[in-house]
Amino acid sequence: MAEDDFAKIPIPTYEEATSSTPPTTHYLGPSEISDDAERQAFLTPHPSPGPRPPRRRNGYHAPSVQSVRSSEDSIDSILVGSDSEEEHEGQEDEALRRDMEEMDMDDDVEGGERSRSRRHRSVLGSRLSKRFGRWGTTLSEIRLPRVPMPSMEWLTRRLPNWKWSIPDQYRPGWQLIARLFGLFIVVGLLYVLFVLQIMPGSRGDFPFDPELLRSWAQGHVDEGHIRDNLKHITGYSHIAGSEGDLYLARWIESAFRGAMMDDVHTTEYEVYLNYPKPGGRRVAIVSPPQLAWEAKLEEESAYEHPTAQQENTLVFHGHSRAGNVTGPLVYANYGSREDYKRFHDNGIDLNGTIALVRYYGTQGDRALKVKAAEEWGVKGVLIYSDPQEDGFVKGEPWPKGRWRPSDGVQRGAVSLMSWVVGDVLTPGLPAHKDTPRISKDNNPGLVNIPSLPLAWRDAQKLLQSLKGHGEEAPHEWVGGVPDVKYWSGDQSSPVVNLLNDQDENERQPIWNVMGVIEGIEQKEKKVIVGNHRDSWCFGAGDPGSGTAIMLEVVRVLGQLRSQGWRPLRSIVFASWDAEEYNLIGSTEYVEDNLESLRNDGIAYLNVDTGVVGDDFRAAASPILKQALTRVLGRVGDPFKNASLGELWQKEKKKLDGLGAGSDYVAFQDMAGVSSIDFGFSGEGYPYHSCYETFEWMEQYGDPKFLYHKALAQIWILLILEVAQEPLVPFDLRHYALAMNSYLVHLVTYAERHGSPSKEQFNLKPLFEAVGHFREKAKEFHNWDDAWFGTVIANNGFESTAMTMQRYWHNDRISNFEADLLDLPRDKDDHAQHGVPGREQFKHIIFGPQKWSGYDEAYFPAIVDAIDEGDWSSAQAQVKKAAGIIRRASDNLTRP
Secondary structure (H helix, E strand, O other): OHHHHHHOOOOOHHHHOOOOOOOOOOOOOOOOOOOHHHHOOOOOOOOOOOOOOOOOOOOOOOOOOOHHOHHHHHHHHHHOOOHHHHHHHHHHHHHHHHHHEEEEEEEHHHHHHHHHHHHHHHHHHHHHHHHHHHHHHHHHHOOOEEEEEEEEHHHHHHHHOOOOOOOOHHHOOHHHHHHHHHHHHHHHHHHHHHHOOOOOOOHHHOOOOHHHHHHHHHHOOOOOHHHHHHHHEEEEOOOOOOOHHHHHHHHHHHHHOOOOOOEEEEEEEEEEEEEEEEEEEEEEEEEEEOOOOOOOOOOOOOOHHHHHOHHOOOEEEEEOOOEEEEEEEEEOOOOOHHHHHHHHHHHOOOOOOEEEOOOOOOOOOOOHHHHHHHHHHOOOEEEEEOOOHOOOOOOOOOOOEEEOOOOOOOOOEEOOOOOOOOOOOOOOOOOOOOOOOOOEEEOOOOOOOOEEEOOHHHHHHHHOOOOOOEEEEOOOOOOOOOOOOOOOOOOOOOEEEEEEEEEEEEEEEEEEEEEEEOOOEEHHHHEEEEEEEEOOOOOHHHHHHHHHHHHHHHHHHHHHHHHOOOEEEEEEEEEOOOOOOOOOHHHHHHHHHHHHHHHHHHEEEEEOOOOOOEEEEEEEHHHHHHHHHHOOOOEEEEOOOEHHHHHHHOOOOOEOOOOOOHHHHHHHEEEEOOOEEEEEEEEOOOOOOOOOOOHHHHHHHOOHHHHHHHHHHHHHHHHHHHOOOOOOOOHHHHHHHHHHHHHHHHHHHHHHHHOOOOOOOHHHHHHHHHHHHHHHHHHHHHHHHHHHEEEOOOEEEEEHHHHHHHHHHHHHHHHHHOOEEEOOOOOOOOOOEEEOOOOOOOOOOOOOOOOOOOOOOHHHHHHHHHHHOHHHHHHHHHHEEEEEHHHHHHHHHOO
């Protein structure tokens, strides 16, 4: 079937749909319809009359962008409606009333009565089906049992004392009484079914054809709306806890309410945040006098006429330590533990020094750069953006190009999010007013020495002052700052003063905005859709592009909701606050709803930095691979004449693991909710600076906003895939394959770290456990085929027993991720659970790498023990992980 043929499928008229001879229609054949479209069609009305097409197991038929557009008009007539439809609907209501009246007409000929009864059921069934989907068809099939009418003689004999008080001329005929009684039963049944909302359709929540639903939603994404959203979002800075942040929260809340959500609310938490004081920061060379100099620190204004709010967006590190320290300057490359060790190996004392390091490289996490310096006795850290990774060496800087200019500064937090996530004063507990706090001194989630970020413009002067001090830097330490000879520095280096005086609020309010569309089948089951709202300045890419796209997703689903659509499972939309400060907003929500999420969380779908280029990337639990693959096959790349699925396969991309980079961490690693994070990446951009503006996005990031549109389509389709499919579209067989690859990686990692003999360290228990899981996964998914076969054999009817089995099946697969958490098995289990020393992280497969931050660590507890060289602990963690995998596998098929 050609791609544009989908648009040519005729929508039958009412007369055609209810006539005994259906019109000549091209039906989707076995090679033309997706397995999942058919899967849903068994439970919902098919878009055309006639026999249902046979099932196909090869995934979606992927319509092109053109075919989606060409089908919009025909789909609109079904999903959105028109004045003519309302008129037509009124005619149908009148016809339905007449049919019901005619069913009460008496007929002396029994055979004629039966014939008419069949005809009326047929017509009524067609009309109810058109109005209420399969539930209407079910109503039309209700038959009252045929009971012989008792005679007057029989009644007189059975009821001898009965006193007739109605004159004979007014006595109703028994046949009329029986029919009135039957009518009362029908009316009562309709009241129970529709007014009391025992079944879908009671509030207009009747089923929609899933394939038309997808096509309509995908075709109604508007890049113009996304552009307007982003322009508004980037009109002012909105750092967490600020006035701009609160204003944006209220604006998003109003958008949620406009989408007809069932519940919209804002939840407030009180958390520890810090802010810079004007005049409270300083970086200066104070000795020798002839080198005296002071850094500018602040960026130039991104706009010719900045508002007061824009002017007050100062340069600092979130969760940095306050302090005023002075010491000799050293240059420590990327600030990794290995970089600091080089000083020790070369006899250079680091105690009491101020370290200058650059972003990225062998230590990508800025917080761990500071933590490593602290461990080596450094008193303060300055982190700059080197043009070799982040500036003119890569390409033209702003405003002539997309790269960071010389005065651009990368802000960011230095809280230790690979060690503790969320509010660092209330770890493990939601930060409410009455929640007890721990101290920020010697806090496991905070560093203990001050730090500040710098532009390379300021770093240049510091690097130049080191010439001749220490040793000349090796080639791999040389950056791209012009007019600099890179030297390490030592105790004889120029002396630098670092001042970081700041406002610190241990109970700063932040606001999560939440909106819920309730499901019609299992509304307690939740698909959570999230993006954080706060940014370090204007945040066009991070996170503004994601926020603008989420609001478009909400708008489109709101249009569907206004027409009576509901998903099978509830969808929870979340605009998180304070993500930039240690993932606080999302973590507090998870801590506040932990048991509910472990029991009823289906999936968490996260977009952070939505679009800054044209390269699609995704990191996820492998259980979501199947759903993502299907969705990518439906969405075309705006410029590459191929679907994103085809490009994914051609470029041999794989799902990345989940580290500690965004709001999925608490869901995946603490609550055991299967998570995914995705977006379009690209070359560098002025990340976390005030140059990350709407104008940058319009000129370099995504000028036509077509990749924003594509990402919105992916997000909508993924939501529908997980929230709308009768069978939750997870595949444990992908998870089993991924686990095996993680084990192979772990073997290599252990060997690289000098693993001892097999008697001391052996991964065999894990390999056997994963093999056991693979068999259980295969057995579990056999039921999928049984369900398909049963529903097909019953012409699309799903019995109550089969529905309950499907619920059980969905619960088992959606709870599998939570079963992989290292939790106490009963109230008397007081042993240590979670990653030792980082007990917030409970997942045995996924977690952040302790000393890599953003990077994932497969089997994190084992990897931590290997890093420490504690092989006995590593073996104990192998045994524990193997046991958890076996129990989780057995839970899939237990009675």
